[in-house]
Amino acid sequence: MNVTVLGVGLIGGSVALAARERAGAHVTGWDPDPAALSVALERGAVDAVAPDPATAVADADVIVVAAPLGALDRAVAEALAAAGLDAVVTDVGSTKAALTDRFGGDGRFVGGHPLAGAETAGVANARADLFDGATWYLTPNATTTGLLFERLHRFLAGLGARPVAIDAALHDRLMAGVSHLPHILANVLVAHATHALGDEEHLPATGPSFRDGTRVAGAHPALWADIYLANAPALIEALDDATLRLAAARDLLAAGDRDGLRSWQAQIADERRALIESGREGGPARELRVAVTNRPGVVADIALALGRAGIGIADMTLAPSPDNTAGVVVLWVGATDAERASRLIGDLGFAVTTS
């Protein structure tokens, strides 16, 4: 398999290393920074370097665009323009709706977002095991070519990641809620402690709730300003929702409503428990065989239905061939998810048999 990585920083470099070591792929790299390319070659992350993006993607089966958010649009456009008709193109950006809106009409493009590797940067820190067990969101749509989605899915699972298909807009709301809003609130905690407690006062000690809640405050200013902006619509929605919830808590306090505060706190305790439990790993994998008519988007439909229900797909294959008018999609999901997955796929109108 020929894999091309455009942008060999921490993420791109780690994809390259894992693709060579774990998938036995031939990896071609390109980067606007020649020094990064040299390090990638020295570290054995890439087999070859290309002089420009178009040359780099010419013979690729899988193209991973690992450019920074500001350069992503142009890099994906270049990759799609130069890639073959049978190549799948993905990216690793942290927001997905805008990109999927722009490129989702091309069946070869599948948006991607691995949840890994925020603490360091650069190819020097790249590791083949960076994605082990990490959720890797994919945002296929009805236009996505099933064969190419399946190839990308299997490639990423082969790197050690857990690919999860998800609607692009939901992905962005999810990221706003579980990552971008926590960063903003961490910043607010630090700003409040710094400015609202009096300029002349040092903070003699902080509680563990403050330390935990501010660990990400002020993270990587240039990077995070871009992340906030790339997800501005969803993040603004999240901020508005958070503001309403703060106001509700303030009302309970101002009213001295002890019962109301206790109920709220107890409800949050339940909700937190439910969130934690919904994230738990399933048991061993079960195989699901789904008979499908080979219409466009069928693989994406199934993957999205499972992703929407929080069910990760451990592996996936198409049999006998996606070019036939009918075929079988074989999926592996966690044993505890198998029954639910089977029902969800059945609801889509497909016949499912489980191992």
Next chain:
Amino acid sequence: MNVTVLGVGLIGGSVALAARERAGAHVTGWDPDPAALSVALERGAVDAVAPDPATAVADADVIVVAAPLGALDRAVAEALAAAGLDAVVTDVGSTKAALTDRFGGDGRFVGGHPLAGAETAGVANARADLFDGATWYLTPNATTTGLLFERLHRFLAGLGARPVAIDAALHDRLMAGVSHLPHILANVLVAHATHALGDEEHLPATGPSFRDGTRVAGAHPALWADIYLANAPALIEALDDATLRLAAARDLLAAGDRDGLRSWQAQIADERRALIESGREGGPARELRVAVTNRPGVVADIALALGRAGIGIADMTLAPSPDNTAGVVVLWVGATDAERASRLIGDLGFAVTTS
């Protein structure tokens, strides 16, 4: 030394254990729950139990009221009514302004708040080392008897704690900022993730910022509702400030102000660093000798000036005698704080010599 602990739960029981083991004190205990008293006796936390609070405090030098927030007012009033004129009475409640307003006119009362022990409860979990290195806020005022403050300070340092004198109102704003507001924001994050991301959607994965930021969400509903309410004025101020800061971040996002967001994020990074650094430990202790006229409140003035500047007092003694018209207060502070402490005390009009 005779020490009385009213309320032998986790905090009271730990004070009792440490007082016996580390200060060689004779400890008398009382608790409205006879079972808790029995366990305290069995565990060797107290030497003796009393039938009622008045009997318990009759011969005490130091009285620690470790009652829950709802019962604190009445318990402190009872203790002051029954205690000798030479006893110091303190509490361990998490907010201080209301209590200090009510009882601060009595020179024997010093409000207290140890930052320790939120994860478990009950005398069964009490430990003599619970306060090792923990900040223990004290809120003396101009009426506080210097001799009694010094006795309490030395007693708490003997338990392993780091007593820090602080203005009661500032204490409450500080707690709102570094503890109560983080809890409210953690709750808001959980509520947003649960309700704003769509009822039918499971949350496939959460980032580390979400996990860190929600660790305390929904903590101990009954306890925390009372903590919020006890500090309602300061917490409402903090919520209002946080809401304004959220709105400012939203404005930057809505305006697409990349430079503004980068500056904000970078400023927060600096502020977070400053907060962390201001909390660092000093080196070895240095001795400061302060010549004072023995007017009321002089010890509290000095302790508050240092506490306000974030300087912890490792130990303190009054020499030759606080009853003379003039005397010497001997303080030990961290070596890196010694020069600043000396200047601050000099600013109060006292002559200081350092070791």
